[in-house]
Amino acid sequence: MNQTRTFLLFALVAVAYLLWNAWEKDYGPQPSTSVTTSASAEKTGAANGTDGVPGAVTAAKVPVDAAPAGETAGQLITVTTDVLRLTIDTRGGSLIRSELLGYPVTPRTKKNPDPAPIRLLDDRGEHFFAAQDGLISASGAAPDHRTLFQAARTRYTLDPGQNTIEIPLTWTDASGVRVTKRYTVHRGSYVVELSQEIDNGSASAWTGNAYRQLQRVVPPPPVHSNFLEKFSDQSRYSFFGAAWYSPEKKFDKLAFDKFSEDPLNLVVTGGWLAMEQHYFVTAWLPPANEAQTFSTTVLSDPNGPRYLVRDMGPSITVAPGQQQTSQARLYVGPKLREQLATIAPGLELTLDYGMFSIVASPLHWVLNQLEKLTGNWGFAIILLVLLINIAIYKLSEAQYVSAARMRKLKPRMDALKERYGDDKQKMQQAMMELYKKEKINPVAGCLPVLITIPIFFALYTVLRESVELRQAPFVGWIHDLSAADPYFVLPAIYVLVMLATQWMMPQQPGMDPTQAKMMKFMPLMFAVMFAFFPAGLVVYYIVNGLCRLVQQWWVTRRIDRADAAKGQAIAKG
Structure with missing residues (x-):
């Protein structure tokens, strides 16, 4: 030749x-605007409850709506490390913003030497993306992701020579049940550790489940200043949706347009659950030795459908006068393949090269x-x-x-x-x-x-x-x-x-x-x-x-x- x-x-x-890529983007299936109501979500299993988890309390359901109107607004807590700036809302104790300080939106130039950092988690309506967690109980009180927590401070900064920051939030029920939610961040790390300590000061046993979830809308398309930027934007060809890993079935993913057609309901031990986008990933990493139920559903919202992935933990029973802690980790950062491989098994697979992986990975x-x-x-x-x-x-x-x-x-x-x-x-x-x-x-x-x-x-x-x-x-x-x-x-x-x-x-x-x-x-x-x-x-x-x-x-x-x-x-x- x-x-x-x-x-x-x-x-x-x-x-x-290139024509195939462009056709898939422009004419392929788009995210569905149909939504799954909470009633229909229950039929899929664990989407709004705890079905499918060994020892779970099936009568308890995770609320899918926002805090009731008229409730006191929460305080915003800012946490700054060398690589992250996080915002925690005491209403639910949820992570509502995460800014990646080393990844600016636009390149640094002489005219713009300090551009704004990428915001992954975001509380703006058309960009809404939150990492939520909480507890549910069928028989007693439990703080879910809508409950108001108390915090001693509203600002935490990782000082020179300091390697770790702990951010405690507390909630106490009239019955005597006390929950301390504690986030821990480390220098140089995009991993946020979460613990929910249940202190049962009531007269009867407390039984419930811990859950973690990611909830977001599909953001509007990026605004380009010229023709070249629009047609050379490589994010148009990247996967955008949910991903998960289990030791048995390995890595899998679900595009947003498939949420209503093929909802996830899977019991996993030793896996993780994530939402992916171009260059970045947000993933809940539950304890490797506990059986979890991973599920997906679609919720209605004025800004468009909200796509939700949830990790529901096994049943927890705390006797009167006893304590028990539920733990998990959250990764919120860039798809750095070598680092991801050390954080959790298979997490590096979120950097997915598709059919070219066998050549692209060693390359x-x-x-x-x-x-x-x-x-x-x-x-x-x-x-x-x-x-x-x-x-x-x-x-x-x-x-x-x-x-x-x-x-x-x-x-x-x-x-x-x-x-x-x-x-x-x-x-x-x-x-x-x-x-x-x-x-x-x-x-x-x-x-x-x-x-x-x-x-x-x-x-x-x-x-x-x-x-x-x-x-x-x-x-x-x-x-x-x-x-x-x-x-x-x-x-x-x-x-x-x-x-x-x-x-x-x-x-x-x-x-x-x-x-x-x-x-x-x-x-x-x-x-x-x-x-x-x-x-x-x-x-x-x-x-x-x-x-x-x-x-x-x-x-x-x-x-x-x-x-x-x-x-x-x-x-x-």
Whole structure:
């Protein structure tokens, strides 16, 4: 397969893949606007209760509505660490805001040196996303996610030299039952620890369940300032919905548009339950040794349907005068694959590369190591290209040798074309005889192409999904390798590389005139396509193209010298 056909094959595969992605986003199933009422949710099992959990109190139901009108508003507690700024509402003791201090909404510039951080959990109506938890009891009082707690302070800050902050909230019932809800945060960590300590000061046993849930609306689409930003926005192709993990069934996920059609109701021991979005994940991590019921449902809300995932714990019984504590952890942060793997089994799978995982996962690991070496993701990509070309050089050499030989045969091929004119069958037979005589394999380049195309799409997925490359600068005007080149310089450079490559590679005789014209427009086609690709991917293909040019030049030069030496030897002999 000569180089022109390689370009054509790649272009067809790339365009087909991008068209499929765009069709799925624009015309595929969208989040349903139908809602599940609390009555119908009960029919699905644990959506609003505790059915399915061994030892659960089935009569108790988790309330799905907000606090009743007229109730006292809660206080807002701000907790600031080196990586997180959290807001806790004493009404329910819920986490209603989480700002990721190391991840600004827009890149830092001279004009905007301190942009606002990404807000993952959010109490704004059209962006509503909250992490809630509480207790329920069928026979006694229990503080759920609507109950008003008491707090001693409204501001906590992790001071220099301090590694941990505890934020206690308390609730006491007239019967004597006291609950202390305690959040704990640590330096450098996106994990929030939660404990709910039940102190039974009443005269009878307290029995109930602890639960944790995530509840959110689908936010409005991002606002883009120009055409390029809109069509190069990679978040359009990322998964947005619920995800969970169990040791038996491993990783699974449910898009928001499937919540009503296929609600989750699963008993899990040693798993986790999450909501995913582009680059970030929020996940409840219950104790690994307790059976939990994971469920999903859809709730009505003036700002649109609210999608809810819930983790319901097993039954808890606390005798009079005794204490018992329910514990869990909440991860609210970026999809950092290596860190997620150490937090909970399978949590790293939230960084989902889909069908390209088998190639993308090791590719991501190699890029991480190269970035540690260079301190720049762009240079890491360049080193990755060099390593790939070194690894497959022996496979590619046959293609370069074939192209160099065909270049020398071009005058003879042109003569065959002139001799046989429009008789394509005789032309093809004559060419095959010439290839056989000169020991040329015209399909020698197929194997390298089969290797590089999966690498291309795997790298595209890595650049699209890996939060490490979000707003990662390269050099000069490239401030974000995960976004398109704003000035189209990189696509233009790649066009020059393609033109140089086409000049070095002879056009195959007998090529259909329509195909020949198409090949002439290939550089323009690639320029348009790469204008919307992440800059890091274009860097990859520029360097890869330059490597191929250098290798082709070297092989051609070597063959020319060998042929010249052979000719001199024949002349002397």
